[in-house]
Amino acid sequence: MNTRKDHLLDTAQRLFNANGYHATGIDRILSESGVSKATLYKYFRSKEALIMEVLRRRHHSFDTWLREFVDARTSSKYRGEPAGAMLAVFDGLDRWFRSENFCGCNFINASAEYGDRDDPIHELVKQHKSDLRDYLKSLLKRGGFSRARELSQQLMLLVDGAIVNAHTQNNPKAAREARQAAKCLLSAAAR
Amino acid sequence: MNTRKDHLLDTAQRLFNANGYHATGIDRILSESGVSKATLYKYFRSKEALIMEVLRRRHHSFDTWLREFVDARTSSKYRGEPAGAMLAVFDGLDRWFRSENFCGCNFINASAEYGDRDDPIHELVKQHKSDLRDYLKSLLKRGGFSRARELSQQLMLLVDGAIVNAHTQNNPKAAREARQAAKCLLSAAAR
DNA sequence: GCCAAAGTAAACAGATCTGTTTACTTTGTC
DNA sequence: GACAAAGTAAACAGATCTGTTTACTTTGGC
Numbered sequence: 001m002n003t004r005k006d007h008l009l010d011t012a013q014r015l016f017n018a019n020g021y022h023a024t025g026i027d028r029i030l031s032e033s034g035v036s037k038a039t040l041y042k043y044f045r046s047k048e049a050l051i052m053e054v055l056r057r058r059h060h061s062f063d064t065w066l067r068e069f070v071d072a073r074t075s076s077k078y079r080g081e082p083a084g085a086m087l088a089v090f091d092g093l094d095r096w097f098r099s100e101n102f103c104g105c106n107f108i109n110a111s112a113e114y115g116d117r118d119d120p121i122h123e124l125v126k127q128h129k130s131d132l133r134d135y136l137k138s139l140l141k142r143g144g145f146s147r148a149r150e151l152s153q154q155l156m157l158l159v160d161g162a163i164v165n166a167h168t169q170n171n172p173k174a175a176r177e178a179r180q181a182a183k184c185l186l187s188a189a190a191r
Numbered sequence: 192m193n194t195r196k197d198h199l200l201d202t203a204q205r206l207f208n209a210n211g212y213h214a215t216g217i218d219r220i221l222s223e224s225g226v227s228k229a230t231l232y233k234y235f236r237s238k239e240a241l242i243m244e245v246l247r248r249r250h251h252s253f254d255t256w257l258r259e260f261v262d263a264r265t266s267s268k269y270r271g272e273p274a275g276a277m278l279a280v281f282d283g284l285d286r287w288f289r290s291e292n293f294c295g296c297n298f299i300n301a302s303a304e305y306g307d308r309d310d311p312i313h314e315l316v317k318q319h320k321s322d323l324r325d326y327l328k329s330l331l332k333r334g335g336f337s338r339a340r341e342l343s344q345q346l347m348l349l350v351d352g353a354i355v356n357a358h359t360q361n362n363p364k365a366a367r368e369a370r371q372a373a374k375c376l377l378s379a380a381a382r
Numbered sequence: 383g384c385c386a387a388a389g390t391a392a393a394c395a396g397a398t399c400t401g402t403t404t405a406c407t408t409t410g411t412c
Numbered sequence: 413g414a415c416a417a418a419g420t421a422a423a424c425a426g427a428t429c430t431g432t433t434t435a436c437t438t439t440g441g442c
Contacts, residue, residue, distance in 0.1 A: 017306075018306060018307075019306065019307075020213060020303060020304040020305075020306065022211060022213035022214050022304070023213050023304060103306050104302070104303065104306065107359070108299075108303065108355055108359065109303035109304075109306075110303075111295070111355075111358060111359045112211060112295065112299065112300035112301075112303035112304065113211040113213070113214060113300075113303065113304065114211075115208075115209060115210065115211065115294050115295065115300075115358070116209075116210075117361055122359075125359050126359055126360055126361070129356070129359050129360060130360065150368070150371070153356075153368050154368060154369075154371065154372040156352070156356065157348070157349050157352030157353055157356055157365065157368065157369050157372060158348050158349065158352055158372075159352070160351070160352040160355040160356055160359075161347070161348030161349055161350070161351040161352030161353075161355070162348055162352075163355075164299055164302075164351040164352070164354075164355055165320070165347065165348055165351055167302060167306070168298070168299065168302045168313075168316050168317055168320050168351075169317055169320060169321065170308055170317070174348065177341070177344050177345055177348065178345075178348050180341075180345065181345040181348060181349075181372075181376055184375060184376055184379050185372055185375055185376075188375050188379065
């Protein structure tokens with residue numbers, strides 16, 4: 001059920017990320033999704049409300065996807081390695097960057113257009129990145145790393161840097177380069 | 192001379208970075224700069240041409256500023272240290288992030304709104320980041336580092352990651368955190 | 383002081399955008 | 413098959429945006 005609403009959100013997410021939030025008009029989302037305007041405004045009070053729901057959904061789907069990806073790799077390729085889960089995160093980035101319609105991160109892109117710190121959209125971005133860092137921190141703790149707080153923050157810089165590099169330079173190898181740097185930080189922290 | 196044009200470009204750069212490129216209308220730039228519309232369209236054929244000139248200027252001013260900053264530090268605080276110039280880059284980021292009107296990177300923000308790889312604006316972004324990486328590479332070579340290519344790329348990830356983190360999380364400490372990670376990468380490369 | 387270059391103010395055109403409304407159609411359920 | 417919920421199509425309102433034009437004013441050098 002609610003297939004119209006879901007289809008609308010899927011289309012909106014794709015267009016927002018590919019062309020930007022302001023540059024993507026409601027009419028384009030409607031024509032590409034085949035949904036009527038009245039239906040959009042039945043589900044969402046405004047374009048801003050649509051954007052926020054797109055980001056909430058993206059936050060959830062990315063979170064779910066990454067956790068499943070990391071779980072699968074830590075129990076196979078990286079079985080028993082303390083740093084394995086973290087390396088799996090960068091393997092996940094690698095797959096993402098190589099996906100056909102990669103256009104950078106919805107949240108980083110949103111922060112460029114909604115830079116005001118009081119904007120609720122900016123707040124969602126902040127929360128998304130903060131949650132991802134918490135996840136990295138939990139992976140480090142599980143791996144027995146000390147100073148997980150500081151280390152997870154440094155690894156987040158590599159994650160966001162890789163996303164930006166992959167997007168601006170059209171360089172899908174960014175994830176592997178970040179992974180190499182991460183290995184260096186992790187091995188230094190392990191000694 | 193050309194003080195009107197410069198004032199226009201300064202105002203446009205500030206507004207574009209604070210509020211986004213699409214969201215910033217010509218009229219706002221005109222009213223805040225006190226320049227008339229006819230003058231704008233005398234100097235620039237279109238809004239897009241204005242944006243591109245803003246980015247070209249920003250590229251040049253950032254490049255000049257960073258080189259002067261790094262030169263000053265390498266000949267004082269970091270005199271004689273092979274990795275000194277690179278650490279000075281992160282000191283520069285630190286100062287930038289703490290500046291009053293820091294709103295992220297004009298180029299990263301532009302790439303969010305002009306994501307199409309064929310867009311000339313996207314091309315400027317790519318060139319800017321590529322030039323910065325070349326600069327980092329030259330600093331590494333001057334410091335006697337081998338594998339400057341790979342290392343400069345990893346450091347670029349930290350640079351861009353720090354910019355994004357400082358902006359999205361409102362965290363000016365990001366530069367110092369990136370600097371710590373950079374020290375780790377540099378010392379591992381030096382051995 | 384003259385004159386050309388540069389700038390201003392304001393109206394205007396035309397496109398586009400968000401959001402509303404109305405009248406009609408489809409669809410699923412009992 | 414009746415009925416209610418959900419969806420569509422299209423016109424519309426009102427705001428806003430880029431870009432042009434016109435008539436007037438300021439300014440800087442000679």
